[in-house]
Amino acid sequence: MNYILFDGPSRNSLLPFTFTRPVADIRIGILTIREKWEMFLDSTTTTVTEDYLSDKYPMVEMDENVMINASYLPNLELVEMVKGLQDNQAIFKDEDVIAFFHKDSQEEVNFETYEAIEFNEEVIKIEHTWDIFLKNGEALQEDFNLITNGRESIPLSSSNNTIAPQNIFIEEGAKLEFVTLNASNGPIYIGKNAEIMEGTLIRGPFALGDDSIVKMGAKIYGPTTVGSGCKVGGEITNSVIFDHSNKGHEGYLGNSVIGEWCNLGADTNTSNLKNNYAQVRLWDYETERFANTGLQFCGLMMGDHSKCGINTMFNTGTVVGVSSNIFGSGFPRNFIPSFSWGGSGGFTPFITKKAFEVAEVVMARRNIEFTDQDKAILEHIFEETKKYRRE
Known part of the structure; x- marks a missing residue:
């Protein structure tokens, strides 16, 4: 089975951390949410996330897929239910979708046509930054x-x-x-x-x-x-x-x-x-x-x-x-x-050229490349958050 982690409705309430990563790549506990799911499933995963993040975090879709809400952390009971999902089945917690079976030919998902399976056990869900x-x-x-x-x-x-x-x-x-x-x-x-x-x-x-x-x-x-x-x-x-x-x-x-x-x-x-x-x-x-x-x-x-x-x-x-x-x-x-650049006396914009110079030096110290993908993500964030700054 092909497993895909999707951001879900909690993505915006997890900003600023989800500006630069999918929900699945948030670290909590020892592992990231993705690492937890992959250990439990004994399988790699890909991601449905914001368009501007998708080059760095692409989705791989196959004929049959299980889509998993990345706000939910896996446990034994939940993983067994996810592994057992069949065509036209979805797992819900109250009214929230945890996971569902999806075919690549489906353009839209109408959960009213799905068999709803209720998950009644305890599960950790990450909804807010705190x-x-x-x-x-x-x-x-x-x-x-x-x-x-x-x-x-x-x-x-x-x-x-x-x-x-x-x-x-x-x-x-x-x-x-x-x-x-x-x-x-x-x-x-x-x-x-x-x-x-x-x-x-x-x-x-x-x-x-x-x-x-x-x-x-x-x-x-x-x-x-x-x-x-x-x-x-x-x-x-x-x-x-x-x-x-x-x-x-x-x-x-x-x-x-x-x-x-x-x-x-x-x-x-x-x-x-x-x-x-x-x-x-x-x-x-x-x-x-x-x-x-x-x-x-x-x-x-x-x-x-x-x-x-x-x-x-x-x-x-x-x-x-x-x-x-x-x-x-x-x-x-x-x-x-x-x-933003400044302090209690006020802020001015930190232009991307200068920000990129800093990021390149900082990442090179750990032998990690500051890639064109990283630049494109930060440029998008700069434009998206312009409304909050006094330009």
């Missing part, structure tokens, strides 16, 4: 069970201090000495060739991706995920950092999501709680206004390729778009559009 950190602990536990099933961790050096070591899994090539790992509240997973420097304190649930580094004396509270190729330090609480991003110095990051290719300057701090303890309002790209999250704790949402200078302060519930550069004293506003 779900990425809010549901990260549950997703991390499920990924840990999936990845480590039937496998043995490499042994830890006796210099390390561990609590609940049965909940700790270390991949080949990882280096850690004189580190405290407390997995009593959730698992700790350390990826291949990752390094945790001495003096670090980690309380699970926690995942560190391949080739990532935790610097000396860092304090990390779960549930937290750091993707591959990252460098982190200081204090981090209940946050998700996508691949190739750095928070390498002192400063606090809490209840936040950081995209790929981001850099937080030394002593950058995020507020995750309002002084009056009120619920946090966050910029909503669909309504183009601030909306109540229902959360008391919510920090920073930063899109891909964005960066901030030393001593940057972010107010509770700040949204930063793609490829913005924030610096200077004082609190910048709570919504910073994509391709």
Whole structure:
């Protein structure tokens, strides 16, 4: 069977992260949503997403396909139902479509003609940006069970201090000495060739991706995920950092999501709680206004390729778009559009030529090419988000 992950109606409420990727390529837990589905299905997947992303994330359609809503994370019960789908059948959760059988000859799908199969079990669904950190602990536990099933961790050096070591899994090539790992509240997973420097304190649930580094004396509270190729330090609480991003110095990051290719300057701090303890309002790209999250704790949402200078302060519930550069004293506003350059004193547009120069240098440091596809995606985002900037 050919499996295709589609963005679904949650795509816009997951901006700015879905400006640069399909919903399927959001990281939550240890793996991306796509990686989870592919492990469960033992099959590769392709994507139905926005037209401007389709060159980089193409769809492969065959005679018979199963379309899967990428907002839903797989579990054993759901995957069995998806694998069993037949012609003219669809899986629903309440009124939401999770998956359906599709033939390449079908131009439109009329679900009134489908046999509706109701999924009544619990399932994790990612509908809003804050779900990425809010549901990260549950997703991390499920990924840990999936990845480590039937496998043995490499042994830890006796210099390390561990609590609940049965909940700790270390991949080949990882280096850690004189580190405290407390997995009593959730698992700790350390990826291949990752390094945790001495003096670090980690309380699970926690995942560190391949080739990532935790610097000396860092304090990390779960549930937290750091993707591959990252460098982190200081204090981090209940946050998700996508691949190739750095928070390498002192400063606090809490209840936040950081995209790929981001850099937080030394002593950058995020507020995750309002002084009056009120619920946090966050910029909503669909309504183009601030909306109540229902959360008391919510920090920073930063899109891909964005960066901030030393001593940057972010107010509770700040949204930063793609490829913005924030610096200077004082609190910048709570919504910073994509391709913005400035700080609390105001912003000017960050023109694409300059943004591309930065992206090319940053990616080359990790031996990754900044391709024409990447340029085309960012150019589209620049034009699409022009209405939010003061040109």
